[in-house]
Amino acid sequence: MPSNMEFLLIGGQISMLDYKGTMELSGLPSSIWSLKKLVKLDLKGCYHIENLPSSIWMLNSLTSLDLSYTSLNYLPSSIECLSRIVSIEMRNCYRLVSLSDSIGKLKSLKILDLSGCSSFKFFPELLEPMECLKTLRLSQTKIEEVHDSIENLVGLEELDLSECRSLDC
Structure with a gap:
């Protein structure tokens, strides 16, 4: 396990996953979908991540998502299912051209940084x-x-x- 990953365990469940600066990471591990208590996912500086799978909706406890400095082209429309998301940080995602209309369905969203x-x-x-x-x-x-x-x-x-x-x- 790379040393720059931080995990905060609460009641045996991971609530924060920090992959910040893990340049080798090109996608999310399949085990992430079992993290039902995950509230923060930090992928800042994971330059090789080009897309998020549509199964992102399974992280329905997520409140904070940092995708800054990734190579994302778009966010999947299933992002609309993240009803608790408060903050989406996508600073300096140089390949991002537009967002889906589904961004408007995020009723808890307070901060959107592009x-x-x-x-x-x-x-x-x-x-x-x-x-x-x-x-x-x-x-x-x-x-x-x-x-x-x-x-x-x-x-x-x-x-x-x-x-x-x-x-x-």
């Missing part, structure tokens, strides 16, 4: 209100426009669009 995703162009249209989202960071992306549906982010307190050079004002 800053530095240099290929990110399209934020999805939000078809229903997202009351909990407080922070949306899109700085240093190639986002071209902000849909009128941004009004559905009724609880938004911070919207960072700094250094979005493709944004049509």
Whole structure:
């Protein structure tokens, strides 16, 4: 087991899994789906991770997901089943171009950070209100426009669009 992995055991169950900086990791081990108490998954700096399996929905206790500095192209639409997720960090995921509309179904989401995703162009249209989202960071992306549906982010307190050079004002 690599030395940079940290596990926090509570009642014999893993609640936090930290793979941060594990550059050899190209996918999630199948044993992860049995971690029913997992609340935090940190894959920051796992450069070889190009996608998350659609079975991510099985981690339904997850509240925090850090995918920063990975090679992800997209998030699977099954992400909408993570009803307890509060924070998704995807800073500097240079291959990420857009998000699925399913992101709007995350009713507990408070923080979505896509800053530095240099290929990110399209934020999805939000078809229903997202009351909990407080922070949306899109700085240093190639986002071209902000849909009128941004009004559905009724609880938004911070919207960072700094250094979005493709944004049509």
